[in-house]
Structure formats: C-alpha cells, structure tokens
Amino acid sequence: MAGDGEFKRDRNYITTRITADGRDGYPVEPGRYRLIIARACPWANRAAIVRRLMGLEDVMSMGIAGPLHDERSWSFHLDAGGEDPVLGIERLQEAFFARQPGYPRGITVPAIVDIPTGQVVTNDFVQMTLDLGQEWAAHQRDGAPDLYPEKWRDEIDDVADKVFQDVNDGVYKCGFASSQEAYDRAYQQLWERLDWLEQRLGSRRYLVGDTITEADVRLFPTLARFDAVYHGHFKCNRQKLTELPALWAYARDLFQTPGFGDTIDFEQIKAHYYVVHRTINPTGIVPQGPDASGWLTPHGREQLGGRPFGDGTPPGPPQRSERVPSLI
Missing domain, CATH: 3.40.30.10 (Glutaredoxin)
Known part of the structure; x- marks a missing residue:
C-alpha cells in the first residue's frame, strides 16, 4: 500500500520459464x-x-x-x-x-x-x-488457436497493458484503496477505460483483429466477476456490467464460447472475495445474487463478423473432474 492510500500490487514473481529448449532448466515435458x-x-x-x-x-x-x-x-x-x-x-x-x-x-x-x-x-x-x-x-491439440499472432502483437500488448493498469488491477485499486483520494483516482481511471472499451467493442467483436487473442483472455475474467463482486464489494458501482450494452454482449459472447464460461464458478468467486476480505466485508456474509442466468442469453455479436478461433476449432468439453456448476 502506498503512502497516499493507493493499492500497489507486488509484481515480483518467480519468473523461471518452461520452454521448448529448456533454457531455464525446465523443458517442456508432458506429465511433468x-x-x-x-x-x-x-x-x-x-x-x-x-x-x-x-x-x-x-x-x-x-x-x-x-x-x-x-x-x-x-x-x-x-x-x-x-x-x-x-x-x-x-x-x-x-x-x-x-x-x-x-x-x-x-x-x-x-x-x-x-x-x-x-x-x-x-x-x-x-x-x-x-x-x-x-x-x-x-x-497442443489439433485446431488450437493462435492467441498471440505475430502481426497483432504490438496492438495486443498495448491493449492488454491498458486493460491491466485500469481494469484488471483497477478494480483492486478501488477495492483496497485506504484513502478517499486514492479511491476516487482509481474509480475515475477504471470508468474512463471501461467507457473506452465500450466504444471500442461497439463496432468490433474482439479487442484486436477478428479472432480471440490474449487481450480478450485477459479482460474476460474481470468482466465475469464484475457484477458478482467488483460492483458492490470493491465499490466500482457507477454501472453494472449488464448496463453497458457492448461490454455485456461481448462478455456473454465469450462466456458462451467453449473454454471461457466453462471455467467460471460464481459461487467460489463470491465465497473468496466476501469471506476472505474481512477488512472490506467484516461479517463474511456472502450475497445470494446476482442472478447469473443472463450469461446464457443471446448476445447478437455474430453480426459483427469475426471468427472466434480463426483457422482453428473450439476445444472439446471439459474433463469431468474439471467441470463447473451449470447455470441451467
């Protein structure tokens, strides 16, 4: 936490990589x-x-x-x-x-x-x-998509960085701010970026190019948690995701795409944030809502074109041991 009450994420991770040539001492090896x-x-x-x-x-x-x-x-x-x-x-x-x-x-x-x-x-x-x-x-499986195509990498990196700073981490800057000034600043940055995304996604199906890329993978998890957690628990409450037409349709489009919604467990998401963050929610009470069934409603994004997996194909169903609760 910074001296002005701003939340600062510690990004000093263990950066050892698993690579095809094993240059860090950890080669790609199935089952390892x-x-x-x-x-x-x-x-x-x-x-x-x-x-x-x-x-x-x-x-x-x-x-x-x-x-x-x-x-x-x-x-x-x-x-x-x-x-x-x-x-x-x-x-x-x-x-x-x-x-x-x-x-x-x-x-x-x-x-x-x-x-x-x-x-x-x-x-x-x-x-x-x-x-x-x-x-x-x-x-990788036959038909695996290219999430980081070389011709789009600069734009993917630029969009992903903006999304990280203002949205992915921005909701945490709001939720864990310890001064009014730090909260107000984070809140403004968050909503300026969400407005930017709303405009960007109003005329294009995906964030970069016409297929799913790393940029979409990085935005989606925050959107999936927005109404369930960030809107109320983290005080990001100018609007709900469901009140932002382009972003809500975009989020539903991804949620209904194999590999995205089938990784989301709303009950575990709520249990973590509302129970663990006792400085924000001292009672540990977990809210019953919101109703998640809207995630399965038609989104109409197909009319914008685009091919989710490019020249690839969707993944098959999740393994039985990795299935999440159905919204149906």
Whole structure:
C-alpha cells in the first residue's frame, strides 16, 4: 500500500520459464508439471482458459485450490483429505517453500509446480499464458488457436497493458484503496477505460483483429466477476456490467464460447472475495445474487463478423473432474 492510500500490487514473481529448449532448466515435458489455480482468482482464470483452448489437459494436469485461504496461502480444502491428490500438499505454500525456504513474497495462483521435486517453477501469470500458447505448441491439440499472432502483437500488448493498469488491477485499486483520494483516482481511471472499451467493442467483436487473442483472455475474467463482486464489494458501482450494452454482449459472447464460461464458478468467486476480505466485508456474509442466468442469453455479436478461433476449432468439453456448476 502506498503512502497516499493507493493499492500497489507486488509484481515480483518467480519468473523461471518452461520452454521448448529448456533454457531455464525446465523443458517442456508432458506429465511433468501441474498447474495450480483457484476458480476464484481472475489471474488464475487466464491460465485455465488458455490451457483449455490449447487442449493441454492431458499434457499438464491441474490442481484446484479452494476459494478460502489465510495468511499462509491457498489451500486444497475442497480435495479429499484436504490435500492436492498429485502433489500431496495441503497448502500451495509448501511448493514455494520447497523451491525457496521461507519464500518471503505472496503465495499466488496461478502457479506451475514441478511434480518430481514438488517445487514451484513459476507464478508469473503474464508470461505463463504466453508460454502455454507458444512454447507448448508441439503438444497442443489439433485446431488450437493462435492467441498471440505475430502481426497483432504490438496492438495486443498495448491493449492488454491498458486493460491491466485500469481494469484488471483497477478494480483492486478501488477495492483496497485506504484513502478517499486514492479511491476516487482509481474509480475515475477504471470508468474512463471501461467507457473506452465500450466504444471500442461497439463496432468490433474482439479487442484486436477478428479472432480471440490474449487481450480478450485477459479482460474476460474481470468482466465475469464484475457484477458478482467488483460492483458492490470493491465499490466500482457507477454501472453494472449488464448496463453497458457492448461490454455485456461481448462478455456473454465469450462466456458462451467453449473454454471461457466453462471455467467460471460464481459461487467460489463470491465465497473468496466476501469471506476472505474481512477488512472490506467484516461479517463474511456472502450475497445470494446476482442472478447469473443472463450469461446464457443471446448476445447478437455474430453480426459483427469475426471468427472466434480463426483457422482453428473450439476445444472439446471439459474433463469431468474439471467441470463447473451449470447455470441451467
């Protein structure tokens, strides 16, 4: 937290990469690594989406931490016996300590763990999705989309940076501000950027080009949590997502696209934010609403053209063990 009450995210992550040539000591190898996410976390949501879109489910297993955690980190309280069935640990903290005893920074998801050693390899969520899309190409499914096409990379990076600063992190700057001035500043930046996105998406189906890219993967998790959490809990309440015609239609379009909505568990999302953030919600009461059925209503975005997967194809259904509750 800055001295003026502004929330400052610690972005010093473990930046070791898993690459095709293994230059950091961790080569791409099917079955060796386990992706750890939490359904509640928007940063982890990105990795879950890209893993699905790339068809890497049988190549990299996935552990799911529950929505509740304490100062010691995310725990596997939803699993039998309260431990991850592959890693045999109760808390993600154990994998970080195996890599660096007494690891002093945040124990965050997503994280990729080296199964043989039990050590975390990386929790760098930005690089992680890029590498799942690029470095794991030899093991991706037939028809996997290119989420980071070379001709659009500069624009994708520019849009994604604006979205991160003002929207992805912007909602947290509102929610965790400890002064009126810091909150007001974050609130203004958030809504200026959402207005910019509303205008941009009024005439185009996706953020960059005519297919789904990394930019869309990075915006969607925040939109999916907006009305359920950020609007009220984080005081981002000028309007609801459902009151922004282009953004709401865009969000529904992605939600109904295989690989996106099938990674969203609204109950776990609400349980995390409203129970864990006791400085914001001291009672820990979790709201019943909002009604999520609207996510499945027609969006009409097809009329803007575009091809969700470009020359690729949609992924198949999620594995049974990774299915989320249906909204139907």
